[in-house]
Amino acid sequence: MDNRCIGVFDSGLGGLSVMRHLIERFPHEDFVYFGDTARLPYGTRSEETILKYVKGDMAFMDTFHVKMVIVACGTASSVALPRMERHAYPVYGIVQVSADAAVRATQNGRIGVLATETTIKSAAFEKRIAENDPAAKVFPVACPLLVPLVENGCIDDELAVLGVEKYVSQLREQDIDTLILGCTHYPLLRGVIQKAIGGKVKLIDPGEETARFVERILSSGEIEPADVRKGEHQYFVSDSVYNFSAMGSLLLGKDIAKQVKKIDIEKY
Amino acid sequence: MDNRCIGVFDSGLGGLSVMRHLIERFPHEDFVYFGDTARLPYGTRSEETILKYVKGDMAFMDTFHVKMVIVACGTASSVALPRMERHAYPVYGIVQVSADAAVRATQNGRIGVLATETTIKSAAFEKRIAENDPAAKVFPVACPLLVPLVENGCIDDELAVLGVEKYVSQLREQDIDTLILGCTHYPLLRGVIQKAIGGKVKLIDPGEETARFVERILSSGEIEPADVRKGEHQYFVSDSVYNFSAMGSLLLGKDIAKQVKKIDIEKY
Numbered sequence: 001m002d003n004r005c006i007g008v009f010d011s012g013l014g015g016l017s018v019m020r021h022l023i024e025r026f027p028h029e030d031f032v033y034f035g036d037t038a039r040l041p042y043g044t045r046s047e048e049t050i051l052k053y054v055k056g057d058m059a060f061m062d063t064f065h066v067k068m069v070i071v072a073c074g075t076a077s078s079v080a081l082p083r084m085e086r087h088a089y090p091v092y093g094i095v096q097v098s099a100d101a102a103v104r105a106t107q108n109g110r111i112g113v114l115a116t117e118t119t120i121k122s123a124a125f126e127k128r129i130a131e132n133d134p135a136a137k138v139f140p141v142a143c144p145l146l147v148p149l150v151e152n153g154c155i156d157d158e159l160a161v162l163g164v165e166k167y168v169s170q171l172r173e174q175d176i177d178t179l180i181l182g183c184t185h186y187p188l189l190r191g192v193i194q195k196a197i198g199g200k201v202k203l204i205d206p207g208e209e210t211a212r213f214v215e216r217i218l219s220s221g222e223i224e225p226a227d228v229r230k231g232e233h234q235y236f237v238s239d240s241v242y243n244f245s246a247m248g249s250l251l252l253g254k255d256i257a258k259q260v261k262k263i264d265i266e267k268y
Numbered sequence: 269m270d271n272r273c274i275g276v277f278d279s280g281l282g283g284l285s286v287m288r289h290l291i292e293r294f295p296h297e298d299f300v301y302f303g304d305t306a307r308l309p310y311g312t313r314s315e316e317t318i319l320k321y322v323k324g325d326m327a328f329m330d331t332f333h334v335k336m337v338i339v340a341c342g343t344a345s346s347v348a349l350p351r352m353e354r355h356a357y358p359v360y361g362i363v364q365v366s367a368d369a370a371v372r373a374t375q376n377g378r379i380g381v382l383a384t385e386t387t388i389k390s391a392a393f394e395k396r397i398a399e400n401d402p403a404a405k406v407f408p409v410a411c412p413l414l415v416p417l418v419e420n421g422c423i424d425d426e427l428a429v430l431g432v433e434k435y436v437s438q439l440r441e442q443d444i445d446t447l448i449l450g451c452t453h454y455p456l457l458r459g460v461i462q463k464a465i466g467g468k469v470k471l472i473d474p475g476e477e478t479a480r481f482v483e484r485i486l487s488s489g490e491i492e493p494a495d496v497r498k499g500e501h502q503y504f505v506s507d508s509v510y511n512f513s514a515m516g517s518l519l520l521g522k523d524i525a526k527q528v529k530k531i532d533i534e535k536y
Contacts, residue, residue: 038317039307046508049306145427148416159413159430166427240314266534 002224004067004089005030005232006214009057012040013237013244014147014184015072016251018094021211022070026218029231032064036265038238041147042075043116043183050118054080058087059268060236067223068092070210074115074183078124090223092213094206095119098180099128101209105202106178109136112171112201114193115182117142125182139174143167143183150185151247160192168196180204188250238265270492272335272357273298273500274482277325279310281505281512282415282452283340284519286362289479290338294486297499300332304533306506309415310343311384311451318386322348326355327536328504335491336360338478342383342451346392358491360481362474363387366448367396369477373470374446377404380439380469382461383450385410393450407442411435411451418453419515428460436464448472456518506533 006026008019012035019033036042036057042050054076061069069091071077077093084091102111113125120142129136145163154160171179179201181187187205194203218225237244237260245257274294276287280303287301304310304325310318322344329337337359339345345361352359370379381393388410397404413431422428439447447469449455455473462471486493505512505528513525 038313045306049507144420145416145422148413152412154413159427159434162427162430239317 001227002067003030003226004065005032007032007034007061007064007066007069008072009034009036009061009069009076010073010184011035011042011053011076012037013247013251016248017184017187018070018072018207018210020252021207022214023231023233025211025215026225027231028226028228030226030233031231032061032066032234033236034060035235035237038265041116042073043118043147044144045118047079047118047122050075050079051083054084056265056268058084058091060263060265062087068214068217070094070214072184072206072210074119074206078119078122082124092210094184094210095124095182096128097209097213098182098204098206099125100132101212102178102180102204103129103132103136105204106136108175108177109133110174110176110178111136111138112174112176112179112197113138113140113182114143114146114167114179114186115140116147117144119182125180139171139176141167141170143186146189147183147185150188153246153250155188155250156192160189161196164189164192164196168193171197176201178202178204181206233259235260236263237261238263269495270335271298271494272333273300275300275302275329275332275334275337276340277302277304277329277337277344278341278452279303279321279343280305280308281515281519284516285452285455286338286340286475286478288520289475290482291499291501293479293483294493295499296494296496298494299499299501300329300334301501301503302328303503303505306533309384310341311386311415312412313386315347315386315390318343318347319351322352324533324536326352326359328531328533330355336482336485338362338482340452340474340478342387342474346387346390350392360478362452362478363392363450364396365477365481366450366472366474367393368400369480370446370448370472371397371400371404373472374404376443376445377401378442378444378446379404379406380442380444380447380465381406381408381450382411382414382435382447382454383408384415385412387450393448407439407444409435409438411454414457415451415453418456421514421518423456423518424460428457429464432457432460432464436461439465444469446470446472449474501527503528504531506531
């Protein structure tokens with residue numbers, strides 16, 4: 001048994017959609033979540049800036065007794081994870097986990113990817129998919145408006161439909177059978193995206209896939225699960241917690257605003 | 269004659285829409301522009317974080333021989349300007365300049381304000397308008413989606429129309445005769461906003477009003493204008509300059525990507 005906690009971080013609150021799956025699936029595990037709300041969004045910044053920020057995020061994770069860290073940010077796992085120095089614990093990224101799941105899911109080898117500009121520019125999904133299946137064809141689409149839409153509660157209204165259409169229309173002629181939701185905000189738009197691309201296309205949700213992946217890690221014995229007890233959850237952000245409540249409820253499915261602490265990430 | 273330069277800063281590139289008016293109106297003046305692209309957006313951050321950032325922005329301005337500084341960021345001029353320590357030169361904010369212009373423009377004393385969440389939350393427009401005209405009624409609307417829309421080139425398409433409608437519809441029953449575009453990105457949506465609110469409502473554009481305001485300062489003798497010569501323009505950003513080109517062209521009306529230098533704002 002290994003009662004060290006599982007660390008999860010994101011540029012902001014989007015990673016809570018991954019946390020949601022993790023805490024549901026692993027009630028005995030302790031979790032620490034960090035959302036770098038003072039420096040979000042990562043998705044439009046340069047690689048150099050992202051590398052610097054992720055170094056700080058990992059230094060903060062290092063202040064806990066973690067057994068693994070999940071990089072629950074598409075941009076950070078695309079840009080920073082492949083170049084990260086070794087830590088005393090394994091570090092997994094939602095991009096890598098989702099890419100692997102898409103390779104397993106596809107029948108025709110044609111995979112679409114919706115993600116932020118910086119993630120798409122990094123070609124991280126293509127690289128990871130090519131490592132597993134060199135014959136697969138990947139169709140990446142940068143979707144810069146989808147995060148602002150979700151963060152403003154546009155998840156099933158006319159604006160959401162138009163915003164999703166702007167990007168998904170580029171994939172309609174590509175005969176994909178699998179579509180990766182390559183950013184943790186996008187599962188909130190799942191219904192609208194599924195409708196836009198058609199019911200036959202399998203959507204890959206980073207939160208679901210990460211929960212499955214951690215399940216495999218913990219059951220393989222690679223890392224031991226925690227004792228049978230109630231897991232504790234800690235939440236940290238780097239900017240004021242004042243608007244945590246609405247987004248937290250939307251992404252995590254419950255309001256934890258009162259449990260959130262603010263830290264100064266520039267110290268790390 | 270005073271050949272010191274005029275400093276202009278913003279959280280990002282939106283302030284270029286103010287620069288555009290200034291460099292057109294004052295061809296003999298030297299200008300220094302700084303866009304804090306590594307730490308944008310300011311509009312969704314806490315007051316504490318904005319105060320810290322603006323302190324750094326002003327410290328960077330201090331490294332030039334400036335005769336005045338224009339805070340071309342709605343959020344920074346709302347939150348930080350009223351609490352800023354005294355500098356050796358005057359500092360003006362687009363919120364104050366635009367609020368004063370709206371008070372002069374209104375006939376019926378009913379003024380609408382479109383701005384970012386943090387600007388609206390600060391009530392800076394209301395406070396400034398109340399100082400000039402205690403009887404005026406102000407109708408503030410936070411418009412968090414408009415900056416992302418403009419930054420993704422949605423300035424006259426269906427998404428722009430829907431996005432603008434989401435906010436302007438809240439003003440339609442208020443009988444306003446003046447509407448402040450309280451963020452430097454919004455003048456790009458001017459056509460769509462004018463159509464949504466109706467042709468009779470006077471729109472207040474922060475860039476236009478700032479140019480008029482600086483004209484008054486320079487012609488009053490409060491600060492001397494520069495000699496008759498060709499003014500020089502310097503541009504700085506805090507993140508990579510790679511996506512400066514498209515936005516620069518959109519906001520400034522010309523492509524100056526090659527003249528832009530990157531600085532490390534965290535040193536200031």
